[in-house]
Structure formats: C-alpha cells, structure tokens
Amino acid sequence: MRLLLLEDNAKLNQTITKRLILKGYKVDTFTDGLEAYNNIDEGYHCFILDVNVPSFDGVKLLKKIREYYTEVPVIIISASVELDVIKEAYDFGCNDYLKKPFFIDELEIKIAKLCNINDNIISFDTDCYFDFKSSLIICQGKEQRLTRKERLLLNLFLSHKNRLLSFDTIQNYVWEGNIASLESIRSLLRRVRKILPKEYIQTVVDTGYIFKTS
Incomplete structure (x- = not known):
C-alpha cells in the first residue's frame, strides 16, 4: 500500500516514515504543500496531511484531493485545536483528525483501519x-x-x-x-x-x- 505523507517538521516526518516503512507501507514524503499537490495523482491509497505547511496548506490540499478522489482516505495531523480548522477539515472530507503531539501507534491504528487497501x-x-x-x-x-x-x-x-x-x-x-x-x-x-x-x-x-x- 502506498501512502503520501505531508509533514514539514523534518524530524517528525522522518520518524513517521521509518515506522510506516517498518510496517510494510510504501511512503512518499513531502515537507512542502505545493510539491505534495503536484504528486497527488501518483496512485496513493491514503493521504496523511499536516495543516500548517509551506506553500499550500493541508486543508487546501485536502479540498483538491476531494475534487478527484472521493473515496481515498485522508488523515489530518495538526497541532491546531481551533474548531474552525477542524470543522473545515471535516467539511472538505477528511476521514480522521489526529492532534499533535500523538503516539505513532495511534497513527498506525488509524491507517490500518481507514486505509486497508492491499494493492496498486x-x-x-x-x-x-x-x-x-x-x-x-x-x-x-x-x-x-x-x-x-x-x-x-x-x-x-x-x-x-x-x-x-x-x-x-x-x-x-x-x-x-x-x-x-x-x-x-x-x-x-x-x-x-x-x-x-x-x-x-x-x-x-x-x-x-x-x-x-x-
């Protein structure tokens, strides 16, 4: 299963990526929202998006993803606790919202639950x-x-x-x-x-x- 991860914190990005690769996932990682947007057509089974990233924020990217992929799961990860941001993410079709800081195990559980697609x-x-x-x-x-x-x-x-x-x-x-x-x-x-x-x-x-x- 192939995942797209958008997270601009290099250390957290690396930590998440290592854990997911150990679980057998193929992970393409991005720290810039616009760069991630330019790659959303690469056949991903699941998107994991931070909100506050350079160039193109995660909620805007979620909206673009939903213009083309109505069923591919999207998990938002963010430090924001603003209700408007959370509501906007769900309005645009995110499947789950994970507040930072979180245990990587929590993310793995959500991916296993939402993104259980086994092939390309x-x-x-x-x-x-x-x-x-x-x-x-x-x-x-x-x-x-x-x-x-x-x-x-x-x-x-x-x-x-x-x-x-x-x-x-x-x-x-x-x-x-x-x-x-x-x-x-x-x-x-x-x-x-x-x-x-x-x-x-x-x-x-x-x-x-x-x-x-x-």
Whole structure:
C-alpha cells in the first residue's frame, strides 16, 4: 500500500516514515504543500496531511484531493485545536483528525483501519486492469504503458467511474491547471480509446465524457 505523507517538521516526518516503512507501507514524503499537490495523482491509497505547511496548506490540499478522489482516505495531523480548522477539515472530507503531539501507534491504528487497501491494481473489467505502480494497462494479457497525460486521464476516469466528467474537469486535472484546447482533449481521448479493447469511454455531446463499467 502506498501512502503520501505531508509533514514539514523534518524530524517528525522522518520518524513517521521509518515506522510506516517498518510496517510494510510504501511512503512518499513531502515537507512542502505545493510539491505534495503536484504528486497527488501518483496512485496513493491514503493521504496523511499536516495543516500548517509551506506553500499550500493541508486543508487546501485536502479540498483538491476531494475534487478527484472521493473515496481515498485522508488523515489530518495538526497541532491546531481551533474548531474552525477542524470543522473545515471535516467539511472538505477528511476521514480522521489526529492532534499533535500523538503516539505513532495511534497513527498506525488509524491507517490500518481507514486505509486497508492491499494493492496498486484497479480492475475495470473481468480481464482489464490498471496498475498505478507501473503505469500499465493490462487487457486480455496485453500490456500497454501510458504517457503521463494518458495516465492522468485514466486515473481521473477510474476515480469517477460511471460519472460525467466535464471538459473543464479533464483540462484542470490532466493539464494541471494549464489551458488546453478542446481538440487537444479530444486527441488525448482518441489515444486512450485506441489503447482500450472496448468502448469504455462514452461521449456526452457538448458536455464531456463518462467511463462506463458494468
């Protein structure tokens, strides 16, 4: 299981990371909120976020995560006891809130309870799955490696299966805030459709796309 840890206290970051690695987790650590934000699409099973960090605070990052991942657990760790901060974190969809200082055992218990996902594989048909770790689509025994934008698009679709995604949502996520023409989006969709063995991606005219699974 792969975790993202955002904690700007270097000593605490190192302590948490060592303990989680000993538990068998794969941990990517960040001390800067913006750097963490630029990596949230890497296929994490759980996010552990401090609130008061440089560049981009943990609650803002939580809000961004929830725009794309409605079910991935998020644990907030913070020294703040301000009710407004705690309420805001829960309003934006955090799964649990751990006040500093805390025993690392407490965090381990929460991770085990909330983030019990055992692999990097997302199946979207009986013989098709996406491997986050290797950025591979495997369908009917055939492997296809994805480019960064292809991976971002598929990641977005599989996090919102059977739900409409607008052109703006795709642009904001896949182009990471930069402007993309409608033709660029359509070109990317055509490439991904060629990789997939079935017509999973359905077009909603003048609106966007739906990744349909059974």
